[in-house]
Amino acid sequence: MSSNLDNGEAVALGDLTCREFVDLVTDYLEDALDKQTRARFEDHLVDCPDCPVYLRQMEAIVGAAGLLREEDLSPEVRDVLLSRFRTWRNGG
Amino acid sequence: MSTNESQLAGSPSRQGPPDIESGLIAGLRRGEESAFETLLQRHHTSLVRLARVWVRDASAAEEVAQETWLAVVQGIHAFEGRSPLQSWIFGILANKAKRRGTRESRSRPFSAYDSDADRDDLRGMSPDRFVPPGEEWAGHWTYPLADEESCPERHVLAEEAGGFILRQIDELPGRYRSVMLLRDVHGLTADETCAILGISAANQRVILHRARTRLRITLEPYLREGANCVEQLG
Secondary structure, rough: OOOHHOHHHHHHHHHHOHHHHHHHHHHHHHOOOHHHHHHHHHHHHHHHOOOHHHHHHHHHHHHHHHOOOOOOOOOHHHHHHHHHHHHHOOOO | HHHHHHHHHOOOOOOHHHHHHHHHHHHHHHOOHHHHHHHHHHHHHHHHHHHHHOOOOHHHHHHHHHHHHHHHHHHHOOOOOOOOOHHHHHHHHHHHHHHHHHHHHOOOOOOOHHHHOOOOOOOOOHHHHOOOOOOOOOOOOOOOOHHHHHOOOOOHHHHHHHHHHHHHHHOOOHHHHHHHHHHHOOOOOHHHHHHHHHOHHHHHHHHHHHHHHHHHHHHHHHHHHOHHHHHHHO
16 A cells, blocks of 8 residues: 555545545544545545544544443432432422 | 444444333333432433533532432423433533533633633644645655554453543543533434534534544554553553
8 A cells, every 4th residue: 555655646645635634534424524525535545545544543432432431320329319319209 | 334334333322222211211200219220320420420511510510410310300201202311311411510500600700611612722633743735745644653453443442441531531621521422422413412512513523523633642652552551641
């Protein structure tokens, strides 16, 4: 892939720079790019050796955020809330 | 991978399958403590974390979360299920926390949420990561990101750097934090997030983009070096 950088093919990369690609990543993942920009984005993805890594890193980070575990509810807070619940459900 | 697939895989919703959710709603309507406790275990800590976006301190956030539960218990009979239960509960929390934040802001100069509109402290990638204009390959990476094999899987990243990621999210200015918590951590849709926060779709995307870009920048040492640098990330 890095041979792209020293032959004529690499000119295709110039249509969208990596810097522009980075700015468009979220709009791409949100499916918010217009058709033409999306095509340019995907062309860049094919031609560039680095930006596919960037996109995958972003997807991994977003995916990891969705797997985060909040701390467990403390037993004390749970007991307080459950005892309130008993009052609330009786219209208290 | 198509965009839709990656969105689905990237934002697993925290709410269970619809039949489990409707079971919880029915249980809560019948006043069943077990249904309420399940919801507490699922959402209470998240509610307190989200409330901190608007309110002054941890005890205020805890109170707002408790008021939210009262509203949930009282409102569950009228809940029509137009949005998922989780989204409805977060919406109640956000309204209560915003109101409380507004009250608090009378006694302090800025609300944390509004003031970051004036602070552009979430810059994107540093310009020196890219070849400067005028040079050959202007706008392209100045050095390779990493080789493809080194890109971590999401579950590995969550397991190894989860605590770090959560702390980084907590450090984001309020509106970035609220969008990232709702979208990426809790898996709400863009529409649900916009409705809860009262922002436009375009604004939501801009905020989300800046928050994700910031998170990636702080994780960069990990993305390059792997798990053995997580402790140093602090």
